[in-house]
Amino acid sequence: MKKIIFVLCGVLVLLSCNNQYKEFKNQKAVVVSTVDFENEAVNLVDQKIALEGTVTHVCKNGGKRFFLGEENIKVLASDKVGSFESSLEGSDVIVEGVLREERVDEAFLIEWEAELEEAVKAQEKEFAHKGEFGYEEAEVTEAESEDPNAATRKQIQTYRNQLAESGKEYLSFFTVEALKLKEKK
């Protein structure tokens, strides 16, 4: 038994040395205001940033994400900060994390539509994360709601319209992978 425990501990120590956020350990976080986030984010992708604001919503299924400030900046849990308590809602926090960009282009939308054809996968996606890249869900009319995938189809069309209006090749959605979280009391 002692040998088993010893081996287990040794393996645990060796494995814990593998840290996907190693490169950010000594990097100083760039302080960004939530008000300027949308404008500055494009220049700070894959960098360590610090944001301060009020938590407006915490996902109550697993606590793996929360939204910060009136700008609803999405902050995700990571290996460093595993989950967020619901009691954080309404609290002022300082979060340090890595800024990531998710690009939605026409190819992405076509692939998403193809996935919708598989009914079971579509229903699971719709249930788990409606409006994945935005805070607001697409609203559907009563007639549309007979189609269980109506909300997702509408969301895809909304992105397609936004893409056309922007004149760009892709839409950018920014999220922050939390490395450190401090609640201001």
Place this chain on the structure above:
Amino acid sequence: MTLRKLIRVLHRDLGYFFFGLSIIYAVSGIALNHLRDFNPNYVIRHYNLEVPAPINADLVDDDWVKTILSDYDIKQEFKKFYFPTEDQLKVFLKNGNLTFKMSTGEGLLELINKRPIFNQVNFLHYNPGVWWKWFSDIFCVSWIIISITGLFIIKSGKHSIMRRGAIWTIAGIIVPILFLILYR
């Protein structure tokens, strides 16, 4: 040490060590299986209320909110408020929130409390950090070892893997294969 003794020692000691974690993952697994039926992490209750409308945003301050909370006997501690949209006022409380539609005065009080036991086991099941992730990987590997060694615990006789045990083992493998065939 003979192979038979090693099988017995591994099965016994890993079984003892990971007893607690097995219960944790089993309980949270049941909860996650029924995610659509109930929220395993929180007990969430909703109550409707109504205040005089329309709510004037210029008049809303901490005192206004505290008066509303007092009038409606809402005992949760007030944290802060903000306006998510032009027609919405959201008040953050300790263990809940209160959202008003400003044009009509309709309010929805949401009270959120941790569901005992399930909240804690789910917290662990969702991997709260790097160390836990690797520890739970070791647990999974150990469970493979426990399962394989379990096949050979009974050395011989009608309950061993060579007789009745083989039937039960094959039946247990056929069930998930059938599900894959039927539902895939």
